[in-house]
């Protein structure tokens with residue numbers, strides 16, 4: 001009986017531990033910035049960026065083709081762009097304040113840079 005209570009308590013602590021980890025990962029993305037993560041549900045933050053409208057923000061080579069989830073904690077639109085040989089394509093337009101826990105199969109693991117815009121519909125070659 002005592003042993004099963006210890007096991008139950010251990011399981012409860014493990015669950016609480018993972019919840020607080022996920023919460024701290026989200027809290028680590030500051031207001032006014034855009035954060036990209038390597039895994040779904042904002043796990044393993046790779047970058048935290050920001051820029052004015054008209055800015056292009058290139059990701060480090062190590063972070064290209066790896067974004068799976070993202071927080072847009074800015075007031076701007078972020079065009080997630082895939083760089084291709086003949087024409088770049090916007091795979092996903094992140095709206096101001098949008099949280100994306102898991103990108104669709106087109107955009108997942110394909111974004112190379114972001115174009116920052118004040119208004120919707122201004123992303124290059126949207127898919």
Ligand SMILES: [Ca+2]
Pocket residue numbers: 064065081082083109110111112
């Ligand atoms: Ca790419």
